Amino acid sequence: MSIERLFDAVKRSGPVCVGLDTAPDYIPPKAALEQAAASVLRFNEALIEATVDVSACYKIQIAYYEALGREGMDVYAKTLAYARARGGICIADIKRGDISDTAVQYAKAHFSGDFEADIVTLNPYMGMDSIEPWFTEAERRNKGAFVLLRTSNKGFVDFEGQKTANGACVYDLVGEKLLELAQRSSGNSGYGIFGAVVGAEAKSAAEREEARMLRLKYSKLFFLIPGYGAQGGGAAEAALLLTEQKNGGVINASRSILKAWQNLETGIETTLENAAQAARAAVIQMRDSIKSA
Amino acid sequence: MSIERLFDAVKRSGPVCVGLDTAPDYIPPKAALEQAAASVLRFNEALIEATVDVSACYKIQIAYYEALGREGMDVYAKTLAYARARGGICIADIKRGDISDTAVQYAKAHFSGDFEADIVTLNPYMGMDSIEPWFTEAERRNKGAFVLLRTSNKGFVDFEGQKTANGACVYDLVGEKLLELAQRSSGNSGYGIFGAVVGAEAKSAAEREEARMLRLKYSKLFFLIPGYGAQGGGAAEAALLLTEQKNGGVINASRSILKAWQNLETGIETTLENAAQAARAAVIQMRDSIKSA
Numbered sequence: 001m002s003i004e005r006l007f008d009a010v011k012r013s014g015p016v017c018v019g020l021d022t023a024p025d026y027i028p029p030k031a032a033l034e035q036a037a038a039s040v041l042r043f044n045e046a047l048i049e050a051t052v053d054v055s056a057c058y059k060i061q062i063a064y065y066e067a068l069g070r071e072g073m074d075v076y077a078k079t080l081a082y083a084r085a086r087g088g089i090c091i092a093d094i095k096r097g098d099i100s101d102t103a104v105q106y107a108k109a110h111f112s113g114d115f116e117a118d119i120v121t122l123n124p125y126m127g128m129d130s131i132e133p134w135f136t137e138a139e140r141r142n143k144g145a146f147v148l149l150r151t152s153n154k155g156f157v158d159f160e161g162q163k164t165a166n167g168a169c170v171y172d173l174v175g176e177k178l179l180e181l182a183q184r185s186s187g188n189s190g191y192g193i194f195g196a197v198v199g200a201e202a203k204s205a206a207e208r209e210e211a212r213m214l215r216l217k218y219s220k221l222f223f224l225i226p227g228y229g230a231q232g233g234g235a236a237e238a239a240l241l242l243t244e245q246k247n248g249g250v251i252n253a254s255r256s257i258l259k260a261w262q263n264l265e266t267g268i269e270t271t272l273e274n275a276a277q278a279a280r281a282a283v284i285q286m287r288d289s290i291k292s293a
Numbered sequence: 294m295s296i297e298r299l300f301d302a303v304k305r306s307g308p309v310c311v312g313l314d315t316a317p318d319y320i321p322p323k324a325a326l327e328q329a330a331a332s333v334l335r336f337n338e339a340l341i342e343a344t345v346d347v348s349a350c351y352k353i354q355i356a357y358y359e360a361l362g363r364e365g366m367d368v369y370a371k372t373l374a375y376a377r378a379r380g381g382i383c384i385a386d387i388k389r390g391d392i393s394d395t396a397v398q399y400a401k402a403h404f405s406g407d408f409e410a411d412i413v414t415l416n417p418y419m420g421m422d423s424i425e426p427w428f429t430e431a432e433r434r435n436k437g438a439f440v441l442l443r444t445s446n447k448g449f450v451d452f453e454g455q456k457t458a459n460g461a462c463v464y465d466l467v468g469e470k471l472l473e474l475a476q477r478s479s480g481n482s483g484y485g486i487f488g489a490v491v492g493a494e495a496k497s498a499a500e501r502e503e504a505r506m507l508r509l510k511y512s513k514l515f516f517l518i519p520g521y522g523a524q525g526g527g528a529a530e531a532a533l534l535l536t537e538q539k540n541g542g543v544i545n546a547s548r549s550i551l552k553a554w555q556n557l558e559t560g561i562e563t564t565l566e567n568a569a570q571a572a573r574a575a576v577i578q579m580r581d582s583i584k585s586a
Contacts, residue, residue, distance in 0.1 A: 070366055100446075105354075125453060
């Protein structure tokens with residue numbers, strides 16, 4: 001199971017998830033090619049090469065590739081293939097959510113063929129018949145999925161954070177269903193086929209308390225934790241969502257790694273190799289500050 | 294605004310939305326080509342040609358195209374282009390839902406370039422900061438969006454159908470936010486940039502009452518109504534979600550149109566042209582039974 005592999009990867013290389021949300025304008029001018037899609041691919045490859053031994057996995061936000069049209073989808077496929085060929089675990093950040101036959105088609109799309117990833121992200125709004133088909137497909141194909149649970153964006157309060165009639169939040173209903181699924185699939189690490197996306201924002205004492213509660217309550221779920229770095233979360237906050245062994249989740253950072261080169265003295269003269277090494281340094285620094293948090 | 298265009302199209306040609314969820318095995322053997330993606334494209338083109346004057350719009354379920362990898366995305370792009378060149382309004386059934394920068398990337402992907410559609414479907418789970426960016430982009434590019442509100446799948450009760458602390462359902466919270474947005478954008482028809490996906494299942498008296506209430510409560514929202522035909526909904530149920538003028542929404546059918554050829558006597562000997570004409574007849578029959586419902 002892919003979540004099992006992720007657990008082992010964190011044990012080996014730490015919990016940093018490198019977010020390849022690569023907008024063409026994140027690339028240093030000197031390292032860019034004329035064609036945006038080709039430019040993104042070459043940049044991704046250099047960053048993967050430079051970070052594969054110090055990170056747990058890659059999260060590829062498909063929106064940035066869809067935005068480049070057919071060429072973007074080609075780069076998306078090639079980025080996945082490149083990372084996976086080097087042993088990198090790839091999370092396709094697709095946040096799909098649709099029912100029955102459509103879910104099966106999506107699973108086919110992202111668990112095999114051109115767009116094959118190891119793990120996907122899913123949106124539970126339509127209910128468990130939009131999630132269950134992925135369980136079967138993931139089991140069959142040795143894959144995994146993170147389902148959106150409690151995200152850390154401001155809009156979280158609008159729906160997922162609303163209190164239901166019995167006092168729980170909407171996201172708790174999602175969590176309960178995921179725990180039921182987890183019982184059907186736990187591997188050696190104690191984690192199953194499904195994990196959960198849980199946000200890292202924990203600025204106030206109440207939010208930090210909520211983070212601790214989430215870790216406790218969903219101890220059977222491996223977490224994908226976005227929001228580190230450019231999105232405002234810090235190492236101490238993110239670490240609240242990990243176990244004492246600093247495992248049980250991966251912490252994603254995108255822009256703070258992709259654009260780490262902007263802190264170099266070389267500025268717009270930065271080369272591809274410099275940018276890749278700056279990304280590596282950012283990953284190591286992030287990993288170490290989480291470790292000591 | 295694209296929802297405005299849809300209102301006019303319904304007035305002119307009736308409320309049928311042709312769902313191009315084209316799985317390769319929906320195509321009659323005699324009409325299939327060796328290569329699955331090419332086969333789907335040719336089938337889609339024939340169906341569009343045969344139905345463009347009797348339907349309101351096309352809904353293209355992107356999962357079926359993603360499942361065919363890069364070639365599938367090519368067919369997806371070409372299907373959109375073909376339908377739009379013939380004056381067909383295209384709803385990209387993508388159910389995307391992500392925040393801020395990512396939402397903008399998705400909007401760029403589906404409102405311009407290779408994958409340009411007229412209207413998209415969206416998932417609101419993460420909150421209004423995953424929906425608002427689409428408003429700006431749709432306004433700027435003269436596009437529209439349907440947000441998932443009350444779907445008709447069984448899993449609906451798991452989360453969207455849950456009662457919140459104040460007695461409303463989760464989906465009502467979504468609806469209230471959409472009504473606020475509608476006020477900021479209503480055109481001549483009274484409908485704005487955003488519509489809502491509302492299911493057609495209305496088998497019991499209670500469900501029919503709920504359908505009437507939904508139409509009343511969300512009279513400012515144009516509806517995308519799936520679930521007709523193969524998914525179980527009938528004309529009378531679907532019509533409850535339309536206005537007295539049989540407008541205010543489009544009713545989608547996919548398999549009952551795509552696979553209408555299976556009711557022909559020609560069976561597996563059915564040609565592409567036969568299949569297209571069977572689809573046309575199915576659309577006309579559906580349109581007429583809604584009209585007389």
